[in-house]
Amino acid sequence: MPTSGGYSERPDRRGYSFEHWHLADTFIYFAHHRISLPPVGWVEAANRHGTKIIGTLIFEWSESIPSLSHLLRGPSRSRLPHRGPASFSPYYADLLISLALACGFTGWLINVEVGLNLGFSCSGEAWPPWIGEAARRNEMKRNADRLRSWVEYLRREGERRCPDWQVIWYDSVTANGDLAWQDALTPHNAPFLQVASSIFTNYTWAKPPVQLPPGMLKEALQPHQQRQLEGYGLTGPHDGGFHPALQISAAMADYIGRKRHDVLVGIDVFGRNCYGGMESWKSLDMIASRRLSSQASGSPLPASSLGLSVALFAPGWTWEHDEPKRDPLKGRSWAHWFEEDCRFWIGSPSSPHPSTSLVPASTAATPPPPISSFFPPLTQRPDRLARMARPAYYTNFGLGSGVRWFVAGRCVYDWSKTEGGSSSDLAVEADQNENDKLLGWADQGVSMPKPDLLYHAATEPGTSVSWSLNEQFAWSGNVSLQLTLGQAAWEVPISTVALSAIPRQDGVLRACVHYRFLDLDGAGSTRGEKDGMTDEGNEARPRLLTAEGSVLEEVEASRHTSSVGGGWRRAETSFRLAPTRTETDGLLVLRLHLQGRGTGALLLGSVEVGPPPSSSGSSAAPDVGEPSTALVDPTCTCTLVQRPRDGAGGSKVTFRLAWNDFDPATPYYQVFAAAAAAADGETHAQQQSDEVWIGTATREARRTEAAFVDLDLERLGLAAAAAAAAKGAAVEMRVRSMLDSCQVFARCAFPPSE
Numbered sequence: 001m002p003t004s005g006g007y008s009e010r011p012d013r014r015g016y017s018f019e020h021w022h023l024a025d026t027f028i029y030f031a032h033h034r035i036s037l038p039p040v041g042w043v044e045a046a047n048r049h050g051t052k053i054i055g056t057l058i059f060e061w062s063e064s065i066p067s068l069s070h071l072l073r074g075p076s077r078s079r080l081p082h083r084g085p086a087s088f089s090p091y092y093a094d095l096l097i098s099l100a101l102a103c104g105f106t107g108w109l110i111n112v113e114v115g116l117n118l119g120f121s122c123s124g125e126a127w128p129p130w131i132g133e134a135a136r137r138n139e140m141k142r143n144a145d146r147l148r149s150w151v152e153y154l155r156r157e158g159e160r161r162c163p164d165w166q167v168i169w170y171d172s173v174t175a176n177g178d179l180a181w182q183d184a185l186t187p188h189n190a191p192f193l194q195v196a197s198s199i200f201t202n203y204t205w206a207k208p209p210v211q212l213p214p215g216m217l218k219e220a221l222q223p224h225q226q227r228q229l230e231g232y233g234l235t236g237p238h239d240g241g242f243h244p245a246l247q248i249s250a251a252m253a254d255y256i257g258r259k260r261h262d263v264l265v266g267i268d269v270f271g272r273n274c275y276g277g278m279e280s281w282k283s284l285d286m287i288a289s290r291r292l293s294s295q296a297s298g299s300p301l302p303a304s305s306l307g308l309s310v311a312l313f314a315p316g317w318t319w320e321h322d323e324p325k326r327d328p329l330k331g332r333s334w335a336h337w338f339e340e341d342c343r344f345w346i347g348s349p350s351s352p353h354p355s356t357s358l359v360p361a362s363t364a365a366t367p368p369p370p371i372s373s374f375f376p377p378l379t380q381r382p383d384r385l386a387r388m389a390r391p392a393y394y395t396n397f398g399l400g401s402g403v404r405w406f407v408a409g410r411c412v413y414d415w416s417k418t419e420g421g422s423s424s425d426l427a428v429e430a431d432q433n434e435n436d437k438l439l440g441w442a443d444q445g446v447s448m449p450k451p452d453l454l455y456h457a458a459t460e461p462g463t464s465v466s467w468s469l470n471e472q473f474a475w476s477g478n479v480s481l482q483l484t485l486g487q488a489a490w491e492v493p494i495s496t497v498a499l500s501a502i503p504r505q506d507g508v509l510r511a512c513v514h515y516r517f518l519d520l521d522g523a524g525s526t527r528g529e530k531d532g533m534t535d536e537g538n539e540a541r542p543r544l545l546t547a548e549g550s551v552l553e554e555v556e557a558s559r560h561t562s563s564v565g566g567g568w569r570r571a572e573t574s575f576r577l578a579p580t581r582t583e584t585d586g587l588l589v590l591r592l593h594l595q596g597r598g599t600g601a602l603l604l605g606s607v608e609v610g611p612p613p614s615s616s617g618s619s620a621a622p623d624v625g626e627p628s629t630a631l632v633d634p635t636c637t638c639t640l641v642q643r644p645r646d647g648a649g650g651s652k653v654t655f656r657l658a659w660n661d662f663d664p665a666t667p668y669y670q671v672f673a674a675a676a677a678a679a680d681g682e683t684h685a686q687q688q689s690d691e692v693w694i695g696t697a698t699r700e701a702r703r704t705e706a707a708f709v710d711l712d713l714e715r716l717g718l719a720a721a722a723a724a725a726a727k728g729a730a731v732e733m734r735v736r737s738m739l740d741s742c743q744v745f746a747r748c749a750f751p752p753s754e
Helices: 040-049 062-073 091-103 133-161 223-229 244-255 277-287 334-345 382-388 452-458 684-689 719-726
Strands: 002-004 026-030 052-060 107-113 166-170 198-201 263-268 309-313 393-395 404-407 410-414 467-470 480-484 489-498 508-518 539-546 560-565 568-576 587-595 601-610 637-642 652-658 669-674 691-696 705-712 732-737 745-749
Touching: 026 040, 026 107, 026 166, 040 052, 040 382, 052 062, 052 091, 052 166, 062 133, 091 107, 091 133, 107 133, 133 166, 198 309, 244 263, 263 277, 277 309, 277 334, 382 489, 393 489, 410 691, 452 489, 489 601, 508 539, 539 568, 539 601, 637 745, 652 732, 669 705, 691 705
Parallel strands: 002 026, 026 052, 052 107, 107 166, 166 198, 198 263, 263 309
Antiparallel strands: 393 601, 404 410, 467 480, 480 601, 489 587, 508 568, 508 601, 539 587, 560 568, 637 652, 652 705, 669 691, 669 732, 732 745
8 A cells, every 4th residue: 555655754743644554565666766764753653553564676767777777687797688588687686675674564566667678788879870660669578578587586585584575567668678567467467476475456447538637537537437336337237337447357367367456456545537536435336346226215234355466566656645734824734634534535424423533423414435345354364463473562543643742641842832831842843833733743554453352342333332532632743533422331442453472471471551540521521530539430441352342351469550640541351262262362452441420531641551560679560659679771872862952052962872672562652751760779769750751763774873963952851961971970871661561771871071
């Protein structure tokens, strides 16, 4: 599922982020550069959701001919043999495999949108005038053979080094070397599918009689598409009503012995010669992942499918067609974009929501079906769960863009406040224009698993489930999951959890959630504190169920709920997995059990599933807000690039931190600063009371590194530390895990001046 790549991620602007990883088998990071590498944050977000992510190698227009010929020749030859078998160099294929695996992604989209007229003997130079047309055509065919062999090598060698490796071929050049988009799997491009993992067919397969501008494809002008939507045949009475291009693709896949799902039928969300935009569902329905009834009721009928897959090109259309940054003062806000993006992917919740939350209910009488309604849930597939496996499951439902950041229920940075109103600062100061609708930050690396099971439950007819995302109150990160309490006791499915890599003690697992109650008016009054609610009277607690629906046994006396400040509560329960269950049976579903008075809303701040606390101090889970001693990892180092200077503007410092991966289970680490080194043996609460959050370690090549450029210590609230640092005194930097279960943290100090 490609998107248009190249979206900038700035610490002072909200931007596009992809938040629906659970619906994508493979995410292609696409841009019109020769090589497009998924950024670190995008790779990490994909991996924690179990989605495969690949880069793009693209050759476009005649100026790319020298580069393409060089790719096939390798660096050591100026041309390839003119006679004999069509040879190629694997040099750059090996480099591309190593590059991808070093960066954490697992394959490439190969898009060659230029004819293979690569000059004499693949030299990339102009043909000599004495070479005739027949010889040129023959050499183009040989270049196609070379390219096929190169693609096959890229796939086979990549598969040898990585089990998830894939090479997707884009429907572009043919086996004769011509640039000729087929819009289907045909005899002309089938030879490339035979050497690749799959083929992405061009998206103009639903051609109108007359070419139309993007977004102008209408049923009134397309009677044959309308007939297909209504179930009538196009090429005969027994063809099932599928478009001829789709039938050709299915038949050709059968003929060459490939699985039909290896054919990815392209859909351009920009609507170039296919249904796009919010009508993209019509193109999906033509491919028949879901078929709508022609009856007046419009009720869905059982799916009728040719077994083909879908490649959704440029779903970033939701951002680009009305991009807020083009006119920040007059355009739509980021929240309005997010609302439209959710309607495109998952639809809207079934009930109204408070005005303070994201994704309000749709007001349309019959909203269009979302993308999610055309595909079965992916999160419970064994291969995906294997990729999601971690030593612990954790989510705070975080988005890849926000306007605030929370730590332990406290807002530690607010980009919406003017100078002096924030408690900390980043490398780039936020725009102080209060009318700027993109004020905030963007970082795909903090995007966390969303409540995929809740999304599905909320679309069921007659459901009472009502959800939204709340940016005003969060326990960790930038949002919380808001659930409207519609009845006194209920269970809400939240997320799918992979347990294959989570350690257990005697078959016991621990689940922990942070939550708080909130008035529906969004005023922020905490019912637990104001109304004196008790654990027996009004609470939230986690439950674990198997994939088959049986409830896991709770360990006796393991339930514990405590107040952790700011109206937030922490609920923990341990569960025992039956010893007769094998590892492959341990696919669990996390659900939230609520008991209440039937009014108000509940904010779910975080969910953690992991091993129970051990007797050792290093792994015991502290109660946030209660004294406990933290262990310090001594391996953290700080490389000071630029020291603060005395005088005006002298409080800025540039440095790089590095540490051991002391908590492999944490999705990422956070970095804090303190005015002075703390004494060993101080309590957990004391350590946190004097520190200031400065950022997350989500942008560097390694998860155990963080770099900060021109960090203003004075604006961080560390004026004394800035003055001390300018004179060579120590300023302490601390690295912490996101998980409650980890007490170990790393710290270091700026070295004193020589």
